[in-house]
Amino acid sequence: DSGVTQTPKHLITATGQRVTLRCSPRSGDLSVYWYQQSLDQGLQFLIQYYNGEERAKGNILERFSAQQFPDLHSELNLSSLELGDSALYFCASSPHLGTGSHTGELFFGEGSRLTVL
């Protein structure tokens, strides 16, 4: 157990809909990262927040947005969903602005599996 909690674990919805994925980082971690993993693909970086502020942006679609709240939990909002958005969405956390502890590792949640029909 990494200490990172993601909800929901599974979500099935229709094209055109909007969903919100939630992440609670490890206790004390200030950085939250969102990654997308499509079937048999690598992890694609979406966005990073540190202590409530956006710090880095990857290949995140305009239909997607995220935020980090004062209690440090984060939400990823996906709107106007398309079939191609079906994927595992991982949240990861680390203590610092840079990745992780002295090694720089990220601590991943179990992911939210989104299926768009």
Next chain:
Amino acid sequence: GQNIDQPTEMTATEGAIVQINCTYQTSGFNGLFWYQQHAGEAPTFLSYNVLDGLEEKGRFSSFLSRSKGYSYLLLKELQMKDSASYLCAVRDDNAGNMLTFGGGTRLMVKP
């Protein structure tokens, strides 16, 4: 930008040794990571290299050559439970210090 390459799939036999290679190109290299990911599960941290050389941790070792932009993960005494994807990731000072992952190498261990 960054470019990280690793083989898509590898197969090895239980008890054997396998080496998974990773090459990368990055402008502000600040560490290379290996993660293990079982299908449908979260990636878990295996190893970290920031200086050249070999880091050994039990059955797993990881090597880095910064001048060659090259790393490998060595798995010894393979077990069936080692069947998983192995993800190479690079941390870049010029990219917000987050990790950029390669596509992963799916390792299948056969009896």
